[in-house]
Amino acid sequence: xxxxxxxxxxxxxxxxxxxxxxxxxxxxxxxxxxxxxxxxxxxxxxxxxxxxxxxxxxxxxxxxxxxxxxxxxxxxxxxxxxxxxxxxxxxxxxxxxxxxxxxxxxxxxxxxxxxxxxxxxxxxxxxxxxxxxxxxxxxxxxxxxxxxxxxxxxxxxxxxxxxxxxxxxxxxxxxxxxxxxxxxxxxxxxxxxxxxxxxxxxxxxxxxxxxxxxxxxxxxxxxxxxxxxxxxxxxxxxxxxxxxxxxxxxxxxxxxxxxxxxxxxxxxxxxxxxxxxxxxxxxxxxxxxxxxxxxxxxxxxxxxxxxxxxxxxxxxxxxxxxxxxxxxxxxxxxxxxxxxxxxxxxxxxxxxxxxxxxxxxxxxxxxxx
Amino acid sequence: xxxxxxxxxxxxxxxxxxxxxxxxxxxxxxxxxxxxxxxxxxxxxxxxxxxxxxxxxxxxxxxxxxxxxxxxxxxxxxxxxxxxxxxxxxxxxxxxxxxxxxxxxxxxxxxxxxxxxxxxxxxxxxxxxxxxxxxxxxxxxxxxxxxxxxxxxxxxxxxxxxxxxxxxxxxxxxxxxxxxxxxxxxxxxxxxxxxxxxxxxxxxxxxxxxxxxxxxxxxxxxxxxxxxxxxxxxxxxxxxxxxxxxxxxxxxxxxxxxxxxxxxxxxxxxxxxxxxxxxxxxxxxxxxxxxxxxxxxxxxxxxxxxxxxxxxx
Numbered sequence: 001x002x003x004x005x006x007x008x009x010x011x012x013x014x015x016x017x018x019x020x021x022x023x024x025x026x027x028x029x030x031x032x033x034x035x036x037x038x039x040x041x042x043x044x045x046x047x048x049x050x051x052x053x054x055x056x057x058x059x060x061x062x063x064x065x066x067x068x069x070x071x072x073x074x075x076x077x078x079x080x081x082x083x084x085x086x087x088x089x090x091x092x093x094x095x096x097x098x099x100x101x102x103x104x105x106x107x108x109x110x111x112x113x114x115x116x117x118x119x120x121x122x123x124x125x126x127x128x129x130x131x132x133x134x135x136x137x138x139x140x141x142x143x144x145x146x147x148x149x150x151x152x153x154x155x156x157x158x159x160x161x162x163x164x165x166x167x168x169x170x171x172x173x174x175x176x177x178x179x180x181x182x183x184x185x186x187x188x189x190x191x192x193x194x195x196x197x198x199x200x201x202x203x204x205x206x207x208x209x210x211x212x213x214x215x216x217x218x219x220x221x222x223x224x225x226x227x228x229x230x231x232x233x234x235x236x237x238x239x240x241x242x243x244x245x246x247x248x249x250x251x252x253x254x255x256x257x258x259x260x261x262x263x264x265x266x267x268x269x270x271x272x273x274x275x276x277x278x279x280x281x282x283x284x285x286x287x288x289x290x291x292x293x294x295x296x297x298x299x300x301x302x303x304x305x306x307x308x309x310x311x312x313x314x315x316x317x318x319x320x321x322x323x324x325x326x327x328x329x330x331x332x333x334x335x336x337x338x339x340x341x342x343x344x345x346x347x348x349x350x351x352x353x354x355x356x357x358x359x360x361x362x363x364x365x366x367x368x369x
Numbered sequence: 370x371x372x373x374x375x376x377x378x379x380x381x382x383x384x385x386x387x388x389x390x391x392x393x394x395x396x397x398x399x400x401x402x403x404x405x406x407x408x409x410x411x412x413x414x415x416x417x418x419x420x421x422x423x424x425x426x427x428x429x430x431x432x433x434x435x436x437x438x439x440x441x442x443x444x445x446x447x448x449x450x451x452x453x454x455x456x457x458x459x460x461x462x463x464x465x466x467x468x469x470x471x472x473x474x475x476x477x478x479x480x481x482x483x484x485x486x487x488x489x490x491x492x493x494x495x496x497x498x499x500x501x502x503x504x505x506x507x508x509x510x511x512x513x514x515x516x517x518x519x520x521x522x523x524x525x526x527x528x529x530x531x532x533x534x535x536x537x538x539x540x541x542x543x544x545x546x547x548x549x550x551x552x553x554x555x556x557x558x559x560x561x562x563x564x565x566x567x568x569x570x571x572x573x574x575x576x577x578x579x580x581x582x583x584x585x586x587x588x589x590x591x592x593x594x595x596x597x598x599x600x601x602x603x604x605x606x607x608x609x610x611x612x613x614x615x616x617x618x619x620x621x622x623x624x625x626x627x628x629x630x631x632x633x634x635x636x637x638x639x640x641x642x643x644x645x646x647x648x649x650x651x652x653x654x655x656x657x658x659x660x661x662x663x664x665x666x667x668x669x670x671x672x673x674x675x676x677x678x679x680x681x682x
Contacts, residue, residue, distance in 0.1 A: 163650045332481075338473040352457070
C-alpha cells in the first residue's frame with residue numbers, strides 16, 4: 001500500500017517523460033542531420049544548422065526579425081490544424097495520412113469561393129471545413145463499412161484531390177503565371193482580418209486572427225477528447241472496437257465521425273494559410289502539400305497532446321522556415337525536410353525511450369532499498 | 370497500340386516487383402508502408418551507378434545498376450526492420466517516416482552532387498539518356514522489350530516457388546500467421562521477419578529503378594515516386610497476398626497507369642475531351658474502387674502489424 005501512495009518522483013511523471021522523449025527525438029534528429037551536412041560539406045555544416053535553428057533571428061534588426069517571426073507564426077497556424085487532425089484521428093486508432101488531401105481540398109474550395117464569387121472570409125473557412133470533412137468522412141466510411149486500409153485510401157485520395165484542386169483553381173489563376181490570383185487585389189473581403197494583431201509584428205499583414213483561433217481550436221480539441229462523453233467513446237472505439245461495440249457504442253459511426261472531424265481540422269488549416277494571403281496556390285503543383293506530412297511530425301513530437309502540439313507545430317515550422325536561410329551555395333533548403341523526417345523516424349522510438357527511462361528509474365529505486 | 374502495350378508491361382513490372390516485396394514483408398508479419406521510400410532509394414542507387422559508371426558495357430551495366438538499387442533498397446529497409454522488429458515501433462509511423470525521409474534524403478544528396486559539379490546547377494535531376502539504352506532487349510516497331518520485364522516475370526515465378534514450395538517460404542508465412550506457434554517449433558521469428566523485410570527492400574529497390582527508367586531519361590528526385598509504392602500495396606491487397614494473383618492485378622493497374630502516358634494517341638479517348646489530369650487520377654481512382662470492392666474479405670496475414678514479443682503469450 002505504502003509504495004502505491006508514495007509520491008511519484010519528478011521523472012516518473014508521464015508529462016515530463018513525454019517532453020523528455022520529444023526533446024531526445026529533436027536532439028537525435030538534429031545530430032543525424034548535422035552528420036549528413038558534414039558528409040556533404042564539412043566547412044559550412046555548423047553554420048547551416050545554426051541558421052536553421054535561428055530562422056527569423058537571422059535578421060539582426062529586431063523589427064525585421066519580429067516581422068519574420070510573425071510570418072513563421074502565420075504558417076504555424078495551418079500546420080497546427082493539420083497536426084490536430086492527425087493527432088485526433090490517431091487517438092481513435094486511425095492514421096490520417098490523408099490530411100494532405102483534405103488540406104488541398106480546403107485550399108481549393110476556400111480560394112475558389114474567394115476568387116470566383118468574392119465570398120467573405122468566414123464563408124470560405126466554413127466551405128474549406130466542409131470540404132475537408134467530406135473527404136475525411138469518405139475515408140471513414142471506406143474503413144468502417146468496407147474494411148479499406150485508411151492509409152492506402154488516404155494516399156489515393158491525396159493524389160485525386162490534388163489533381164481535382166489543380167483543375168478547379170486553374171479557373172481563377174493569374175493569366176501570366178501558374179499561381180492563383182492575389183487575394184489582396186481581387187477579393188480583399190476574403191482575407192482573414194487581423195484585428196490589430198499585425199501591429200504587434202512590425203505591421204506584418206499576414207498575422208491574422210487565424211493564429212489565436214488555431215490555438216483556441218487546439219484547446220477545444222483537448223476538451224473534446226478529455227472532458228466529454230463523445231471523446232471518451234471515440235477513444236474507447238480506438239482502443240478496442242469490439243469492446244466498444246459490446247458496450248453499446250456505435251463503433252462504425254464513431255469511426256466515421258472521427259475522420260469527419262479530422263478532415264474538418266485539416267480543411268480549416270488550409271483556409272488559414274491561403275486566406276491570410278501569405279502564399280498562393282500553384283496550379284502546376286505536382287506534389288501533395290507537405291503541410292499534412294509535417295503535421296505527422298508535429299503530432300508525434302508533441303506527444304500526441306493538443307497542447308503539446310502547439311509547441312511542436314511551432315518548432316517544426318520554425319526549422320522548415322529556417323531551411324530557407326542556409327547558404328544556398330553549399331546546401332539546399334530541403335535539409336530542413338530531411339531533419340524533420342529524421343525526427344519523425346525517431347519519434348517511433350518514443351515508447352522504447354520511455355521504457356528505458358522507467359527501467360532506469362526502477363533500478364535506481366531498487367538500489368536505494 | 371504498341372506504346373500502350375509497352376507502357377502497360379513496364380508499369381506492370383514495377384508494380385509486380387514492389388507488390389511482391391510488400392507480399393514477402395507482410396507474410397513475415399511486418400507491414401511495409403515505407404515501400405515508397407524504398408523505391409526512391411533503390412532508384413537513387415541505380416541512378417548513381419548510371420551517373421558515375423557511365424561507360425560500362427551493356428550487360429555489366431544492367432548488373433551494376435541492379436546491384437546498386439538492391440544495395441540501397443536493402444540497406445534502407447534495415448531502418449524499418451530495426452525499428453519494427455527489435456524496437457517494436459508503430460509500423461505505420463515508421464513507414465511514413467521512411468517515405469518522407471527517402472524523398473528528402475535523395476533530394477538533398479542529388480542536389481549536393483549536382484552542386485559539387487556545377488555551383489549553378491541546383492536541380493535534383495539525374496540524366497541517364499545513353500546509359501538507359503542498355504536495358505532494351507529487342508525493339509519490334511514501336512514496341513521495346515526491356516530486360517526488366519523479363520526480370521519481373523522471373524522474380525514472379527521465383528516468388529511463387531519460394532513462398533509455397535520451400536521450407537523457408539512456409540516458415541516465413543508461419544511467422545506472419547501465428548508467430549508464437551512458429552516459435553514453439555523452433556523457428557526464429559525475428560530472423561524470419563528480418564528476411565521478409567530485407568527481401569521487400571530488395572524488390573522495392575529494383576522496382577524503383579525500373580520505374581524511373583520506364584518512360585523518361587532523367588529523374589527529378591524532388592518528386593519521389595508519386596504514390597507508386599502505395600499503388601503497389603493496392604495491387605498486393607487486390608492480389609490477396611498471392612504472387613500469381615499479384616501478377617495479374619499488376620497488369621490491370623499497369624494498364625490504367627499506362628493510359629495517362631499514351632491517351633493522346635487514341636482517337637476515341639481524345640474525342641472525349643477529358644482534361645489530362647483525369648488520366649493522371651485514373652490509377653488512383655481505380656485502385657480506390659477496387660480496394661472498396663475487395664477489402665471486405667481480405668486474406669491478410671493474421672499477425673501482420675503486431676510486433677512479436679517473445680515473452681508474451
